[in-house]
Structures are given as structure tokens and as C-alpha cells.
Amino acid sequence: MEKSLKRECFKNYIPLLIGIFVGISLYITVGWWGFLIIFPWIGGSISIGLHVSKDKKGKGKDLGRRITILMILPVFLIFLGVIQRENLQLEESVFYVLLFLSSGLFIRVLIHYAVAKLCGPLIWGRGFCGWACWTAAILDWLPIKENRVIPQKYTRIRYLTFTLSIFVPILFILGGYDWKYQHVNESGGIIQEGKQGALIWFFVGNALYYVVGIILAFSFKKKRAFCKIVCPVSLVMKPQTRIALIQPKPTENKCISCNLCNKNCPMDVDIVNYISEGKKVRSSECILCGMCTHVCPEMAIKI
Structure with a gap:
């Protein structure tokens, strides 16, 4: 029994150890100190959530996950979003991809997408949505007890928002919007800090997501209605999730x-x-x- 408890306790700290390993690896590879904060913080938050859940029963065990996702929120919104002025939303990432393809300029946000939403889902599927999404971090704490099923016809709206998320940035660029000047500072081929334009897109985009998410949650009596109906990022991870390791x-x-x-x-x-x-x-x-x-x-x- 004692060995089993020790084994279970050790398993809870595995995310923290992985976070430290990934943070150090990326710091050595890319050279940005922020990775030493981001990934250990994420891994540590998951470990804390697992520790909180271990003594809970039934639906009460979900408290640990909700604590985890809420703890991770400041990393994306405050540290990366406000302080570093890096917008991790899909719309901004389209700008970064186009910039990379046109000029070879590499942006740290692309690492986030590669780890969390492209390659990572081959291992943990849409675990990012369940444990690290900053939009869902608020939605999961809404005082809604019901969990109604979303009609299938509404879930197709995501494909429209996904299309808009891809083409709106492209239309801005075609319309003459100098995105590089407005959004990024170049230093050695790597973006170190975003400009004022990136911060504006960050606030407007996230505010829109939160407002729509909360309205949908109360309208459909389901906390994650936004994820099922509107969220375009879910479509990026869907193919990998079907063959995910976990x-x-x-x-x-x-x-x-x-x-x-x-x-x-x-x-x-x-x-x-x-x-x-x-x-x-x-x-x-x-x-x-x-x-x-x-x-x-x-x-x-x-x-």
C-alpha cells in the first residue's frame, strides 16, 4: 500500500519534471529565458491539479483540473500577452506563418503552436483544450450546473470561424496593412517582443472570445458551448486527436x-x-x- 501511494505521488510530479525538461531544452535551443518560466509553470500547475484531485471523489475530482487551467491562464494572458506582447491566437499566428514564409523570420509563437496544437496532440490529443486553454479557464468556472448536448448543426459554425481566422489576416495584408511594422521587433531573426499593434489585436481578440464564450455558455446551458460551436483552434487539433497516444x-x-x-x-x-x-x-x-x-x-x- 505504501509503495502504491509513493508511486501515485511520483506520477503527479511527472508533468512538472517534463515541463522543466522542455523549458531547459528550448532555452538551450532558442536562447530565450522565458521558456524557463513558461513550461515549468505549466507542468507545475498540472502537478498541483493532480495532487488536489487525488483525494476527491466523483465529479469533485474535476476541481484539480479546473485549478490547473486557471493557474496556467496568467502565463498566456499576462506574461506572454501583456508583458511580451505575443498573441497566441490563431489569427495572429497566421501573420507569423506568412512572415516566416516570406522573410524567414522565426517567431516564438510558432513554437507554441508546434508543441501545443500541431505535434503535441499526437501524444495527448486535445489535452491543451482540457488543461491549458485560457478561454476555457474562465468558462469552466461559470456557475452553470447543466450540461446540455449541443445540436450537431451548431458545431459546423466552427468551420466558418476557422475560415475567417485564416483569411481575415490575409485580407488585412492584401489591403496594405503593414503588419510587420505594427506587430514585431526583429532581433537576430527572432522576435523578442511585440509592438503596440500586437497588443491591440491581443486585447480585442481575447475580449471577443470571452464575451462570445460566456454568452453561448448561458444561452445553451453548457460551459463549453464555445468550444463546440465557435472555437476555430479545435479544428487544428482534431486530426491528430483521433490517433493520439493518450x-x-x-x-x-x-x-x-x-x-x-x-x-x-x-x-x-x-x-x-x-x-x-x-x-x-x-x-x-x-x-x-x-x-x-x-x-x-x-x-x-x-x-
């Missing part, structure tokens, strides 16, 4: 089809269908929040 999967315990996992899933995944057939949950909507494992009375699901 996915909810059945245990040796038999599923009794009580449907509690489906009722409590914030992303409307039909978990019972996967687990009852002995399959991994390969849905591209899964955000690895772990709620299905928390509420299963038979412990028929694990991550």
Missing part, C-alpha cells in the same frame, strides 16, 4: 451502460459506445478532462 480506454471492468460518462462529458462524446465495445475513445472532441473516469461507478474507463 486516450480514454476501457479497463478490465465491464461497462454497465449507465450513461453517466455521456451525461457528464463536457464535449458530448458518446463514450459508452466506445467503452462498451472495448475500444479506445478516439473521438476528436475528447479533451482528456477525465470526467468520464471520475463518474464511472464501475471504474470501466481509464486514461
Whole structure:
């Protein structure tokens, strides 16, 4: 029993160790001191969340994840957004990609997208959405007890917002907007700090996301309505999530089809269908929040 507790305690600190390793590796590779703050902070926040959850029961175990996602929020909004003036939203990243393709100028934000939303999902799927999204960090704490299913027809709106997120920056550039002058400072081919224009886009974009997210949450009686209906970033991670290394999967315990996992899933995944057939949950909507494992009375699901 004592060995089992020690093993469980050690597992909780693995995210912190990974964060330290990634932070040091990127610092050595890129040379920016900020990585020594960002990734250990993210890993440490996840470790704290796991530690908080270990003594909770049922849906109460989700408290740890919600604490984690709230702790990570200042890294993206305050440190990177306000202090460093780096906008990690999809719209701004389109500018960075175009700048890189046209001039070879490399921007740190591209590292974020590569780690969190392109390559990382091959390992943890949409775990970023469940544990690190700064928009969901607020939505997950809204005083909404219901978790209604979002009709399928509304989820297609994401494809429109994704298209707009890609083409609006391009239209700005085609219209003569000097994005490089307004947004970035060049130093040795790497952006060290954004300009005033980047900060304005940051505030406007995030404010819009929060306002729309909160309105949708109360309108549809679902905290994550924004994720299902509007969020364009989810589409970037969907293909990798289907083949991700880490996915909810059945245990040796038999599923009794009580449907509690489906009722409590914030992303409307039909978990019972996967687990009852002995399959991994390969849905591209899964955000690895772990709620299905928390509420299963038979412990028929694990991550």
C-alpha cells in the first residue's frame, strides 16, 4: 500500500519534471529565458491539479483540473500577452506563418503552436483544450450546473470561424496593412517582443472570445458551448486527436451502460459506445478532462 501511494505521488510530479525538461531544452535551443518560466509553470500547475484531485471523489475530482487551467491562464494572458506582447491566437499566428514564409523570420509563437496544437496532440490529443486553454479557464468556472448536448448543426459554425481566422489576416495584408511594422521587433531573426499593434489585436481578440464564450455558455446551458460551436483552434487539433497516444480506454471492468460518462462529458462524446465495445475513445472532441473516469461507478474507463 505504501509503495502504491509513493508511486501515485511520483506520477503527479511527472508533468512538472517534463515541463522543466522542455523549458531547459528550448532555452538551450532558442536562447530565450522565458521558456524557463513558461513550461515549468505549466507542468507545475498540472502537478498541483493532480495532487488536489487525488483525494476527491466523483465529479469533485474535476476541481484539480479546473485549478490547473486557471493557474496556467496568467502565463498566456499576462506574461506572454501583456508583458511580451505575443498573441497566441490563431489569427495572429497566421501573420507569423506568412512572415516566416516570406522573410524567414522565426517567431516564438510558432513554437507554441508546434508543441501545443500541431505535434503535441499526437501524444495527448486535445489535452491543451482540457488543461491549458485560457478561454476555457474562465468558462469552466461559470456557475452553470447543466450540461446540455449541443445540436450537431451548431458545431459546423466552427468551420466558418476557422475560415475567417485564416483569411481575415490575409485580407488585412492584401489591403496594405503593414503588419510587420505594427506587430514585431526583429532581433537576430527572432522576435523578442511585440509592438503596440500586437497588443491591440491581443486585447480585442481575447475580449471577443470571452464575451462570445460566456454568452453561448448561458444561452445553451453548457460551459463549453464555445468550444463546440465557435472555437476555430479545435479544428487544428482534431486530426491528430483521433490517433493520439493518450486516450480514454476501457479497463478490465465491464461497462454497465449507465450513461453517466455521456451525461457528464463536457464535449458530448458518446463514450459508452466506445467503452462498451472495448475500444479506445478516439473521438476528436475528447479533451482528456477525465470526467468520464471520475463518474464511472464501475471504474470501466481509464486514461
